[in-house]
Amino acid sequence: MLPEQACPSNAESKIPLLLLLKILTFPVTLGSGGSGGVFSPVLYVAAMLTEARGRL
Known part of the structure; x- marks a missing residue:
C-alpha cells in the first residue's frame, strides 16, 4: 500500500479539527468531575x- 492510499487527502483537513476538539473537551471533562x-x-x-x- 502506498502512503498516498493509506491516508486520504480529506484526513488532512480533520487533523486541526480533532486537535481543537481535544483541547476544548479536556478541561470540560476534568471540570465536570470526569476522570x-x-x-x-x-x-x-x-x-x-x-x-x-x-504535513506542512
Missing part, C-alpha cells in the same frame, strides 16, 4: 501537533 487523566491527553495533543507539523 480523563492528564498525561494521556497531553500525549494525544502532542502527537496531533507533530502530525500537523509534518
Whole structure:
C-alpha cells in the first residue's frame, strides 16, 4: 500500500479539527468531575501537533 492510499487527502483537513476538539473537551471533562487523566491527553495533543507539523 502506498502512503498516498493509506491516508486520504480529506484526513488532512480533520487533523486541526480533532486537535481543537481535544483541547476544548479536556478541561470540560476534568471540570465536570470526569476522570480523563492528564498525561494521556497531553500525549494525544502532542502527537496531533507533530502530525500537523509534518504535513506542512
